[in-house]
Every structure is written in structure tokens, then in C-alpha cells.
Amino acid sequence: MKLDKLVKELTLEVKTCRECLQKDITGAYVSDLLSDVMANSRDGNIWITLQTHMNIVAVAGLKNLAGILIVGGRRPEDEIIRKAEEEKVAIMTTPMPAFEAAGRIYQMLQ
Amino acid sequence: MLWQIGMALNLDESIEQSFQLIGGNFNNAGESSSQLKRILSKLGADESIITRAAVAMFEAEMNVIIYAAAGWVRFTITPQLVKIRVEDMGPGIENIELAMKEGYSTAPDWVREMGWGAGMGLPNMKKNSDEFKIESVVGEGTTIEMVIHFP
Numbered sequence: 001m002k003l004d005k006l007v008k009e010l011t012l013e014v015k016t017c018r019e020c021l022q023k024d025i026t027g028a029y030v031s032d033l034l035s036d037v038m039a040n041s042r043d044g045n046i047w048i049t050l051q052t053h054m055n056i057v058a059v060a061g062l063k064n065l066a067g068i069l070i071v072g073g074r075r076p077e078d079e080i081i082r083k084a085e086e087e088k089v090a091i092m093t094t095p096m097p098a099f100e101a102a103g104r105i106y107q108m109l110q
Numbered sequence: 111m112l113w114q115i116g117m118a119l120n121l122d123e124s125i126e127q128s129f130q131l132i133g134g135n136f137n138n139a140g141e142s143s144s145q146l147k148r149i150l151s152k153l154g155a156d157e158s159i160i161t162r163a164a165v166a167m168f169e170a171e172m173n174v175i176i177y178a179a180a181g182w183v184r185f186t187i188t189p190q191l192v193k194i195r196v197e198d199m200g201p202g203i204e205n206i207e208l209a210m211k212e213g214y215s216t217a218p219d220w221v222r223e224m225g226w227g228a229g230m231g232l233p234n235m236k237k238n239s240d241e242f243k244i245e246s247v248v249g250e251g252t253t254i255e256m257v258i259h260f261p
Contacts, residue, residue, distance in 0.1 A: 058140025
């Protein structure tokens with residue numbers, strides 16, 4: 001499934017890298033611990049988190065993740081948006097809490 | 111001449127780069143590991159090796175940024191392997207065996223709130239490298255050397 005479909009279905013707000021929406025999603029990983037994401041996420045996963053600081057961009061880039069979904073209505077600062085745009089990392093936001101976002105994505109991926 | 115034995119990289123000379131790290135400078139974290147990843151990708155290294163090397167290096171970088179005043183990281187790429195060396199001027203580690211245990215961390219709360227300091231950094235480094243060496247002197251600093259072989 002393309003990231004694009006997820007964005008439309010869940011009405012996610014796309015903050016960075018619109019061209020990344022053509023990427024295929026291999027699954028999702030939910031965690032707010034960055035080392036856990038580095039250890040256990042897989043290539044092409046969408047990462048569901050409430051972290052919004054700079055290091056999420058590097059983690060997503062290093063792990064070849066399909067994108068970052070920031071939940072709970074949190075918003076990344078401009079500096080992070082610039083960095084993500086530069087590194088071609090898609091960041092999306094939603095007011096949904098992690099549980100709900102993960103549940104809906106899980107259903108869509110079945 | 112183009113030649114390749116197994117998965118070894120086609121490389122005439124080894125590539126070496128080093129980077130300085132300043133403690134507390136979270137915003138630039140990941141620069142050296144991104145650079146390592148870019149170079150390995152360009153050289154056509156195996157994807158899983160690239161990720162292992164980049165993750166190991168990023169974790170090492172983060173530890174310097176979280177715990178030390180300053181430090182430096184260096185990577186060397188040869189046709190057979192990647193070597194990563196990290197040295198810091200930090201507090202040092204009192205009990206290395208304990209520090210290597212998954213879940214053990216001495217990170218302050220504000221670092222944990224960022225999602226770091228979960229006691230996974232050193233174990234992640236070890237897991238992702240083929241050879242892992244750590245030396246530390248309390249009050250002076252810590253040195254880590256990791257080697258990842260191309261299959």
C-alpha cells in the first residue's frame with residue numbers, strides 16, 4: 001500500500017516531502033524510544049510516535065522508514081520540517097492518539 | 111580494473127573520515143552516520159550492512175552527545191570492512207558489564223523524555239557489529255571500536 005492511500009484514508013496532515021507519498025509501506029512500528037526504533041523497525045515501515053524533536057529525522061533516514069506519523073496533535077517545529085524536507089523524510093501529523101492511529105493502520109494493512 | 115571477491119567493495123584505497131562531536135548538541139546528531147551511509151550506498155555495499163553500520167555509529171554518536179563534554183568519531187572503510195572508532199572526554203563508565211545490560215541507563219530524565227537513555231545504545235552497538243571493544247576510565251572518557259565485515 002502506498003503512503004498516499006494512508007494519508008487520504010486517515011486524513012493525515014502532510015508536513016514534509018510530498019513526493020515521498022508514492023513510497024510503499026511495508027508495515028508500521030509504534031515506539032517513542034529511538035533506540036528501540038533503530039533496533040526493531042523495518043525498511044519501509046511507517047513510524048508512529050509522539051516525539052517531535054530533530055533526532056527523529058535522522059533515525060527515519062538511517063532506517064529507510066517510509067515516513068513518520070506524529071500523533072496526539074503534536075507538531076514538529078520549523079527547524080525539523082526543514083531538515084526532514086532536506087533529507088526527504090515524510091512527516092505527517094494527526095490528532096489521533098497512537099493507539100487509534102496504529103489500530104486503523106493495522107486494519108488497512110490486513 | 112573492476113573486480114569483486116564475494117561482497118567485498120571495489121575500492122582502491124581505504125576511505126577515512128572523522129567528525130567532532132560536542133556534548134549536548136542534539137541537533138547535529140546523526141551527521142557522521144548519515145555520511146557513512148551515503149558513502150557505503152555509493153560503493154554498493156549490502157543494504158543490511160549499511161543499516162547495521164549506520165545504526166551502530168549513530169548510537170555511538172548519541173552517547174557522546176548525551177554523556178560527554180566532547181568527542182570524536184572516525185570511520186574507515188576498506189574493501190573488507192568498516193571500522194568505527196569513537197572517543198570521548200566524558201565521565202567514563204564505572205561498571206561496563208552493567209552498562210552493557212539492556213535497560214540499564216544513567217541518563218537524566220530530560221534525555222529520557224526525548225526517547226533516548228532507554229539503556230539500549232551499547233547493546234545496539236554490540237548487536238550490530240561483528241567486533242566490539244569498549245574501554246573506559248572514570249573521569250577521563252570512553253573509547254569504543256566496532257568492526258563490521260562485508261560478507
